[in-house]
Amino acid sequence: MINYPIKRKTQNKTNNRANLGMTLENDIETTNQYYLINDIAVIHKKPTPIQVVGVSYPARNKAKIVEAYYKTPSTTDFNGIYKGRYIDFDAKETNSKTSMPLKNIHLHQIEHLKQVASHGGIAFLIVHFKQFNEYYILPSAILFKYWDLQNDEKKGRKSIPYQTFKDSAYPISFGYIPRLDYLKVIEQHYFAK
Amino acid sequence: MINYPIKRKTQNKTNNRANLGMTLENDIETTNQYYLINDIAVIHKKPTPIQVVGVSYPARNKAKIVEAYYKTPSTTDFNGIYKGRYIDFDAKETNSKTSMPLKNIHLHQIEHLKQVASHGGIAFLIVHFKQFNEYYILPSAILFKYWDLQNDEKKGRKSIPYQTFKDSAYPISFGYIPRLDYLKVIEQHYFAK
Known part of the structure; x- marks a missing residue:
């Protein structure tokens, strides 16, 4: 049931782990298990929708599925409850150094x-900027501001600049236990007022 | 995207629809679509977990899945947000006339x-008592009270009596649009104070 986090090696800028796409998701799931076990929050990843x-x-x-296809998810991957508040998010990784x-x-x-x-x-x-490990x-x-403007000829662009993250997003520090203590950041910015 | 609800025939006590197990789930999903379209709540069914x-x-x-198995869900099927509150539930049907x-x-x-x-x-x-269509x-x-007592030799039992539903649960009326307006009942019992 409990997946104890494994201390990871210091990463160079060249990321050589095999299963890159799953890493952020795994780090979040491990963190969610920590939250659950320590009675901090109840947040789960939704299963991948399959037709x-x-x-x-x-x-x-024992039913064996012999033909099935991945479906596009209709919502985000993660949701749950923290201190009575509904929490909902998705996780995205990018290799870009300049934007998401x-x-x-x-x-x-x-x-x-x-x-x-x-x-x-x-x-x-x-959001994980893999090249910076940030x-x-x-x-x-x-997100909505950039999304809604993206087709605007003058102000629009197809990405959110890295500088916007530096200026306006909230950094999460990568740790040992929990790995990605994102609720600590949520607490600071959405609760501590 | 929108599945317009189809007016169903009056049901006799003998239920002769083919896909019985899916009916309650479909009625709830149709209701959730109504809530979403009318900006009342954001509640979704989680995908069935498949390994x-x-x-x-x-x-x-196009990835084609050629071998997969159903997994036991680790949570309930439905969750979301209504008036800022986190909502979480599962749906159960029974053919019994005396208990769930x-x-x-x-x-x-x-x-x-x-x-x-x-x-x-x-x-x-x-909970749907199919024989009564209630x-x-x-x-x-x-639920917790009956669950925690079920192995108690004196007070325990392996089911929740129908009479407990009559006495202490909150009936949902079955309608046309939406089919199962459960949030109306939630509103009365959890919000109107």
């Missing part, structure tokens, strides 16, 4: 985060 | 609902 087409029954009580491309984000994820924010939830992205909480208001 | 074992790539960009068997519920679902309740979320079950919101406190 099942074919099932066979090789053993009496907006094409990493689906329209329905934006729509979902807007709905969450308008109903009083805490909505954000956790993690940020990007408040949804900043 | 993917084998994937093939018949076309260049506790074996319909997994231990980790109970643990999850307890965690949610202790962090200030609104946790409950929606729907109830069962507050988590009642």
Whole structure:
């Protein structure tokens, strides 16, 4: 049940771990387990949506799925509750040193985060700039601003500049236990007022 | 995107729809779509968790899952936000006329609902007594009481009596649009104070 975090080696700028796409997600899931075990918050990753087409029954009580396809998620990957507040976010990684491309984000994820924010939830992205090994909480208001402007000929652009993260997002420090204490940052910016 | 609800025929006590297990879930999902479209709440069903074992790539960009298995969910099926509050519930159907068997519920679902309740979320079950075509919101406190007592030799039992639903749960009326207006009932019992 408990996956104890494994101390990771110091990373060089060249990231040589095999399963890059899963790393941020795993770090968040490990952190969520820490939150759950220590009764800090109840936040889970939603399962990946899969469309099942074919099932066979090789053993009496065991369904074996033999044909299925990945579906596009209709919401974000993570949600739950912290101190009575609804929390909702997605995790994004980029190799870029200059910006986070907006094409990493689906329209329905934006729509979902807007709905969450308008109903009083805490909505954000956790963004990992892999080349710097830096993690940020990007408040949804900043995300929406860039998203809504992206097709504006004068002010629009297809990405959020790294400098915007430096100036306006909230850094998360990478640690041992928990690995990515993002709720500490949420606490500072959304609760401590 | 929008599944308009289809007016259903009056049901006799003999329920002859083919896909019984999916009905309550579909009614809730249709209701959730109504809530979303009308900006009342943001509540989604979580995808069914599936363990993917084998994937093939018949076309260049299309992964085909060729071996996978259903996993036991680690949480409930539904969660989201209503009026700033975190909402979390599962849906259960029973053919029994006398009680809802506790074996319909997994231990980790109970643990999850307890965690949610202790962090200030609104946790409950929606229970459908199919033989009566009656729907109830069962507050988590009642569920926990029966769950925790079930192995008590004197007071314990393996089910929650139908009479307890009549006495202490909150009925949901079945309608046209939305089909199962459970948030109206939540509003009355958790908000109107």
